[in-house]
Structures are given as C-alpha cells and as structure tokens.
Amino acid sequence: MSGLFTGMVSVRVPATSANLGPGFDAFGLALSLYDEVAVRATGSGLTIEVTGEGAGEVPRDEKHLVVRALQAALEALGEPAANGLELRCVNRIPHGRGLGSSAAAIVAGVLAAFGLTGTAADPARVLRIADEIEGHPDNVAACVYGGFTIAWRDTGDDAGDGSGGGSRGGSGGGRAVRLEPAAGLSVVAYVPATALATEVARGLLPATVPHGDAATNSGRAALLVTAITSRPDLLLVATEDRLHQSYRAPAMPDSAALVDRLRSAGVPAVVSGAGPTVLAFAPDGGASLPSAPEGWARLALAIDPVGAQVWSGSPE
Numbered sequence: 001m002s003g004l005f006t007g008m009v010s011v012r013v014p015a016t017s018a019n020l021g022p023g024f025d026a027f028g029l030a031l032s033l034y035d036e037v038a039v040r041a042t043g044s045g046l047t048i049e050v051t052g053e054g055a056g057e058v059p060r061d062e063k064h065l066v067v068r069a070l071q072a073a074l075e076a077l078g079e080p081a082a083n084g085l086e087l088r089c090v091n092r093i094p095h096g097r098g099l100g101s102s103a104a105a106i107v108a109g110v111l112a113a114f115g116l117t118g119t120a121a122d123p124a125r126v127l128r129i130a131d132e133i134e135g136h137p138d139n140v141a142a143c144v145y146g147g148f149t150i151a152w153r154d155t156g157d158d159a160g161d162g163s164g165g166g167s168r169g170g171s172g173g174g175r176a177v178r179l180e181p182a183a184g185l186s187v188v189a190y191v192p193a194t195a196l197a198t199e200v201a202r203g204l205l206p207a208t209v210p211h212g213d214a215a216t217n218s219g220r221a222a223l224l225v226t227a228i229t230s231r232p233d234l235l236l237v238a239t240e241d242r243l244h245q246s247y248r249a250p251a252m253p254d255s256a257a258l259v260d261r262l263r264s265a266g267v268p269a270v271v272s273g274a275g276p277t278v279l280a281f282a283p284d285g286g287a288s289l290p291s292a293p294e295g296w297a298r299l300a301l302a303i304d305p306v307g308a309q310v311w312s313g314s315p316e
Contacts, residue, residue: 003079003117004041004079004082004116004117005041005115005116005117005118005312006040006041007040007312008038008039008040008312009038009039009040009112009115009116009310009311009312010036010037010038010039010310010311010312011036011037011038011039011107011108011111011112011115011308011309011310012034012035012036012037012308012309013034013035013036013037013104013105013107013108013111013143013308014030014031014032014033014034014104014142014143014146014304014307014308015030015031015033015034015035015092015093015099015100015101015104015301016028016029016030016031016099016100016103016104016139016142016143016273017029017031017098017099017100017142017187017189017272017273017277017279018098018100018138018139018142018272018273018274019138019241019244019270019271019272019273020224020228020239020270020279021220021224021238021239021240021241021245021270022217022218022220022221022224022238022239022240022241022242022243023150023221023224024217024221024241024243024244025136025138026138026150026151026152026221027138027148027149027150027151027221027224028100028138028139028141028142028143028148028149028150028151028176029142029147029148029149029181029187029228029303030142030143030145030146030147030148030149030303030304030305030307031099031187031189031301031302031303031304032301032302032303032304033092033093033099033189033299033301034092034093034304035052035053035089035090035091035092035093035101035104035105035108036089036090037066037087037088037089037090037108037109037112038087038088039066039070039085039086039087039088039112039115039116040085040086041082041084041085041116042084042085042086043083043084044083044084045084046061046062046067046084046085046087047085047086047087048060048061048064048067048087048088048089049087049088049089050089050091051089051090051091052089052090052091052092053091053092053093053094053095053101054091054095054101055091057095058095064087065102065105065106065109066087066089066105066106066108066109066112067085067087067109068109068133069105069106069107069108069109069110069113069130069133070082070085070109070110070112070113070116071109071113072109072110072129072132072133073109073110073112073113073114073129073133074113074116074117076129076132077113077114077117077119079113079117082116094191094195094277094297095195096195096196096197096198097191097192097195097196097272097275097276097277098196098271098272098273098274098275098276098277099189099191099272099273099277100139100142100143100273102134102139103130103134103139103140103142103143104143104308106130106133106134106140107126107130107140107143107144107308108308109133110126110129110130110133111126111308111310112310114126114310115310115311115312121310123144123145123307124175126144126308127140127141127144127145127151127173127174127175127176128173128174128175129173130143130144130174131153131173131174132173132174136153136174137151137152137153137173137174137175137176138151139273140174141174141176142307143307143308144176144307144308145176145178145307146178146304146305146306146307146308147178147179147180147181147303147304147305147307148178148179148180148181148228148229148303149176149177149178149179150176150177150179150225151174151175151176152174152175152176153173153174153175154173154175179225179228179229180229181228181229181303182228182229182230182231182232182283184283184285185228185232185281185282185283185303186281186282186283186285186286186300186301186302186303187279187280187281187282187286187300187301187303188279188280188282188286188289188298188299188300188301189272189277189278189279189280189297189298189299189301190258190277190278190279190280190292190293190296190297190298191277191292191296191297191298191299192252192254192255192276192277192293192295192296193295193296193297194276195276196251196252196274196275196276198274200251201248201251201252201274201275202274204247204248204250204251205244205247205248206247209242209243213242213243214242214243216240216242217241217242217243220237220238220239220240220241223237223238224238224239226238227239232281232283235268235281236263236266236267236268238268239268239269239270239281241270244271245259245270245271248271248274248275251275251276252271252275252276254276254293255271255275255276255277255278256271258278258293259271259278262278262280262289262290265290267280267281267289268280268281269281282300285300286300
C-alpha cells in the first residue's frame with residue numbers, strides 16, 4: 001500500500017458561498033453545513049458508499065471527485081497512487097446549487113491524502129493543491145480556512161466564480177487571506193429544488209463590461225470587507241453587484257426575483273456562487289427573514305469558524 005496509513009482517515013468539510021455579490025472570483029464564506037468523508041487504504045479494489053445528497057447520482061468508481069482529488073493530491077505530495085480505497089461519504093451540501101459541493105469534495109480528497117501519508121496539513125499547501133484541481137480558489141479557500149476569505153491566484157489567469165470554469169494552468173496557484181466575520185453574523189440560504197448547470201451560468205457572462213460598472217463593483221467589494229468584518233449595517237449597499245448577477249438572471253429567474261424582493265425589503269441578499277441558491281445575510285440569526293418560496297428549502301446557517309478538519313479514526 002505504498003506506505004500509506006492503514007487506519008481510517010476522516011475529514012469534515014463545510015459548505016461555502018462565493019462572490020457574495022461584488023466579490024466576484026475572490027470572496028468566500030464558510031457555512032455551518034458539512035459533508036463528512038472517511039477513507040481507508042485497502043491495497044486493492046475500490047469501495048464507495050454515499051449517503052445523503054447525490055447518493056444516486058455521483059460516480060461509484062475512479063471518477064468520484066473525492067477519489068480523483070485524493071489521487072491527484074498523492075501525486076502532488078510525491079506519493080504513488082493508492083491501489084485500493086474504501087470511501088464513505090455523508091453528503092449534506094446540495095449539489096449544483098452554488099454552495100461549494102465540488103470544492104468540499106476536492107478539499108476532502110486532498111486532506112485525506114495528507115492524512116493517509118502522515119503529512120502535516122499546512123492550509124496554504126492544501127489550498128494550492130485544491131485550487132489546481134478545482135481551477136479557481138474562491139470556494140476552496142473558504143472551505144480550507146473557514147470564516148471569510150479573499151482569494152487570488154499568483155498567475156492572474158484564473159476565470160473562477162464558483163462555477164467550475166477556472167484556469168488550471170500556471171505555476172503560482174491559489175492563495176488566500178482569512179478575515180474574522182463580525183460577531184453574530186449569520187446567513188439564510190434559500191435553496192431551490194432544481195440545480196443549475198454551471199456551464200449555462202458561466203456562458204451568460206459578457207466578455208466586457210462598462211467601465212462604470214467595474215468601478216462601482218470595485219468600491220462595493222472594498223466596502224463589503226468592512227461590512228462583513230465590522231459593519232454589518234452596511235451589508236445592503238455593500239452587496240450590490242453589477243458584474244455577474246444580472247447577466248445570469250435569465251438562467252435563474254426565480255432566484256433573481258427572490259434577490260430583488262429581499263433587497264427591496266432591506267435584506268442584503270445575493271446569488272450564492274454561480275447560483276441558483278440565494279444567500280441572505282442575517283445579523284439576528286435569520287429569525288426576521290421570510291420563509292422560503294414553495295418548493296425551496298430554507299437553511300439558517302452560522303458562519304463556520306475553522307474550515308476543513310482531518311483526523312485519524314472514524315467520524316464521531
């Protein structure tokens with residue numbers, strides 16, 4: 001088994017929301033909704049057990065995203081591929097809804113590789129490997145670090161946005177800084193029943209935008225850093241976006257309409273990542289926010305403070 005740890009390695013990874021309005025391709029927030037993964041190196045064969053979200057849809061072979069990320073991370077760590085794996089996944093993060101399910105799977109696989117090789121999981125190194133697999137660092141940064149993150153790539157050639165369409169080239173890789181959200185800040189995620197193909201959302205973005213819109217977004221993004229970390233009273237104006245949400249609205253008209261309704265009522269609401277989930281900031285834990293539209297789920301979530309975690313042994 002190439003010297004891999006033969007016991008169980010367990011990983012817990014949070015959901016994430018990228019963009020947060022004007023922080024396109026850069027901002028991420030970790031949320032208190034978790035997938036759990038347990039991995040064991042077996043020497044031969046591949047056994048995958050999945051419960052929860054995507055149980056009847058995700059691959060049960062080498063194409064499973066956690067397995068792909070794990071094997072890629074082993075290669076990045078200079079280790080041979082695992083010849084056999086036993087994988088158990090408990091999925092709670094909705095798939096295809098803009099809540100970072102792919103980033104969570106990738107980070108889980110990367111951290112499992114660190115655990116199986118006995119390598120200390122330095123967050124900066126984990127991020128860079130996960131970013132290379134995901135193709136953009138915004139969601140994986142928040143998943144790794146927890147809290148509120150600002151991510152970028154040294155090469156400057158990414159095209160992320162939480163939609164899975166970023167560049168995979170470049171030698172620099174993803175980097176991030178973590179900031180502490182304001183005390184008591186939480187969110188409500190309004191999750192529709194249907195997923196949105198990320199390729200569709202990505203394809204609606206224009207090649208260029210008016211200079212005035214870009215300038216407005218720059219100011220709002222800067223303001224959003226202050227709003228999230230110390231001035232939640234500024235969240236409504238700080239979450240205004242002119243770069244991506246309006247262009248993607250035709251692909252998710254119900255989400256766009258819900259964002260408009262909430263914002264008109266004074267609620268700081270945005271599309272989560274590439275959508276179609278709507279994220280509303282809720283300083284009061286969400287008690288004052290409306291119920292979900294018919295057929296949607298309403299998830300009141302805290303901001304996860306620690307990010308992904310890995311340990312030896314089965315989940316408790």
